[in-house]
Amino acid sequence: MTTTVEGQTTRGMRAGLLAVLARVWLVPIAVAAWELGTRQAGSTYFPPPSQILARMYELWFSGPAAHLFLTDGALGDFLPSLARLFGGWALACVLGIGLGVALGRSRKLSGYIDPLVEFGRAIPPPTLIPLFIILFKMGTQMQVATIVYGVIWPILINTIDGARHVDRVHADTAQAFGLGRAQRLFRIILPAAGPKIFAGVRLSLSLAVILMVVSELVGSTNGIGYQLMFTQQNFDLSGMWGAIVLLGVLGFVLNASFLVVERRVLSWHRRARQTT
Amino acid sequence: MLDVVNLSHTYGEGPNAHQALGGIDLKVAEGEMVCVVGPSGCGKSTLLRSIAGLIRPTEGQIRIRETTVADTPGDLAVVFQDYSRSLFPWMSVGDNVALPLRRRGKDRTARRAAAAEALEEVGLAAASSKFPWELSGGMQQRVAIARALAYRPSLLLMDEPFGSVDAQTREDLEDLVLKVREHHRMTVLLITHDIDESVYVGDRVVVLTRSPARVAGELSVDLPFPRDQIATRELPAFVHLRAEVGRLVRAKKESPPVQV
């Protein structure tokens, strides 16, 4: 994304610097406004960012160098949260893409299932937590189930759409050359639906962060969502804000990394669109 | 080789039904190059798609080497008009050409070698690692031809293969098809709306009527090989054949228009 600067000329470096600056100049201004505003307000519930950062450092980032400066508390909360997040998200991807291709390629099947899909995705996942507690084990299983349920819909809907509208000439070509089922799936349908699938998968990633938090509010003893609830119930407001900031950073990093992957995998799509 | 008997096809049902093919009989002999010509929208593509097994005709029979075509026959290749959509943009040129060879049970190296050979033959040896959309239209259609060549089909179907390229490229591609078919002794069924083209590349020209399409007539093309874009087209025989085909196509143009 950042312009790569070829050569070592100062002009090139300056151009690169300006490009970075154009992206980030608003961030310090926003943080400064936040700091000033909260200082002015002086409310316990709205601590200034400097105080939040100090609390975050104290809670999570003052650990030994061997643990990348993460404290035990950080490791105990971040790792389970991330495991649930990625576990649930990955499972949702597999199920969503698998089911989506099946529904997208079979009119008959989708006739039976479509109304259920429409109904299922309309149910707010938090209302299903009591049900999931009964169906799955409390803790990780229930949390992963909640995440899967919450994030599968964009993947499923986009995959159905992508698989249903594979270009007819592509499909004909594959059929005329007599490609087998597996090859048609992996070589034609999935790549053709790729851009749509990726759009759904990306959307579901930011949803997964939200559902991770929601699922950790019930019957959990660790995780970032648990921290959020714990700090809130203990009136540790800087700590609570710290958890909120952490979620923002986590979402930001996930989204940015995902874009890098998407660029690589879908480079054909982007470049093909540019040339035509 | 190919035997089409009384082929009819109707799209839709009831009052909205549209009959595209009205009972077509067609034979293509082993090693023959047959061009099917007809006015636009007469059902040429429906015919081709039926032979390729992409649609199931409402009536009639198609046999390839005495075997009735039910599903997609395993041994034919198709070159579509719309190269930009028949090549897969997410695969390199080499992969595009090699893809159907998986069905031939070849291993990776063999597939690559066959693809390289076919690309060499169409003059695109250097483009193997490029993506289709990085090539010009004519080059993309060459890739599609290479893909069909590498597959070594017993029957090659071409659906207006040169319909989307400029005149110069078109002539080059016509000569390319003549060359490779000569070299591989392939059986080809080429569909086109271009009368000159059908006479120039074909051994035989079959003319279809307007929709619902029937065979209006057919002509043997006994022009000498190798053919040449300038010399062949100057031959009196060529001019005569062209006029004959034109008359067949035109004759039906004057018949009362059929509702679409």
Next chain:
Amino acid sequence: MRRLRGRTFIIGVAATLALTACGSSNTGSSASGGGLEKTTISVGVLAIGDVAGLYIANKKGYFKEEGLTVKPEILQSTQFAIPKLLSGALDVALGNYFTIISATEKTNDKFRFVADTYQAKSDVFDIVVPKDSPVQSVKDLKGKKISIAGLNSIAELAVSTTLRVSGLDPKKDVTYMPMAFPQAPAALKTGQIDAAWLTEPFLTGVQKDMGARKIADTMTGAMADFPIAGWTATEDWTKKYPKTMAAFQRAILKGQQAASGDRKAIENVLPDYTQIKPEVASVINLGAYPTSLSATRIQRVADLMLEYGYISKKIDVTPLLVPLPQ
């Protein structure tokens, strides 16, 4: 005043979101109702037995007699009563003493208890285990998972004191699983927790439905007759609306008296504001409905919280109480 200015500023910062900040709660004019500053008040309640006194007072017209209209608003927990009281969305809310005292120490917020609501009695808050559990006594809970209704709460305090009495260390010997009461029965039945700290109607429910066994009443010993919750308002509110507050106190007092003297009255109102089935309402154990606001009694909460380290310094609760009108 300082906080108010800060709040206004933040609304300014979040200007885009503040479109809806207008239209404060239904502030009635002060003209009617015997000089009350406010005739309609929003009251935060939980859908549990604690607030029966309020609903009885409402049903019997005690609020009307005082010229007050009470609009109840369901709360999920006292946690959410605090910001709603501070913002002015609620005038009065059911506040459990533990949470309000904890908030008083950790934030600068000043709350006042305007009436006592609910007090524990025997078998109102029990620890239960599944029918076939090997756990026979509190001692057997060592190394087990126990569900509690919330962290840093009366739930944690009650279970901790019970464990301590049996020689267990609540910090090391057990794992607390925070979950709302409605989720605990399923977790208990499926073995996801070993024991649950429950109140009614869940206690009766799990004993009837799945034969769960009580192993301890947590409201004994140091916590016998423990004060649970009171009607809470902010200090600012009590100063701004003294007459409204007094009217509320008088009506609620009558309601509390009716509740403490007549169980039938409670059973009559429970189905109005909870989904407890009438047949269940008639068998559940209920706590007491105090008719006075006693500093000595409520001081016990603060003292026990200090003893167990939930607050770091001694808090005198007397200034937190608003004397009931005579």
Next chain:
Amino acid sequence: MIDRRVVVRGAAGAAVLLIAAELAGRSGLIDPVLLPPMSTVLAGAAGLLADPEFLTDLWGTVIVWATGLLTAIVIAVPLGVLLGTLPRAELAARPLVEFMRPIPSVALLPLVTLLIPYDHGVKITVIVYAAVWPVLINTMYGLRDVDPVAKETLRSFGFGRLAVLARVSVPSAAPFVLTGVRLAAATGLIVAISAELVAGGTDGIGAFMIRAGSGYRTDLILAATLWAGILGLLANMLLVRVQRWAFRWHTERTGA
């Protein structure tokens, strides 16, 4: 218009699921003590329609959701148009957007509650916070995806930037915006009910669920969940209709 086969198949699919759920309960595969059988839930759901309190709750959810969604559109569309047409501003705002977007609005609930002294206002605000992003991002994306040839055509006739924006960019971005609105509607309903579940309030399906939960009535919780799903389904159907209608308008407009 509606294919009868589609209706029959859809009904068959739903029936199979319901029967399977009922059987799972009756056969003891799922403990009936914990999870009431499907027939009980369905009966409960039907009964709720006659319960004026539940109808008030349902209406409460609909009100905050619709208001929140409309507010989000009013905020996000102009902002999206602004950022979509000013690449520099978009570049600068992107890190902030990407930072704020993944923060769950439910986590902000206590803070919003503190700021807004009005129960519905609190919920509307968190709905707006969650619903703004899909609309904003889709609007920005739609504006960037406008065919440059169309824009240049109009420019070549001497139209100004604003005219191009109004006549080409915004209309051709409209389908993207509507897709964003559909996403936002789904998110908004989820947030509305989640907020009610977490914070309670004067009314709302979530507040009803709190009452049902406090009364140890799993059957009523599930019945209310069913209605939440139906509500979402109806809203989506409505928006799909709107989208179809708007798409037609769009093609007519650009075709003319």
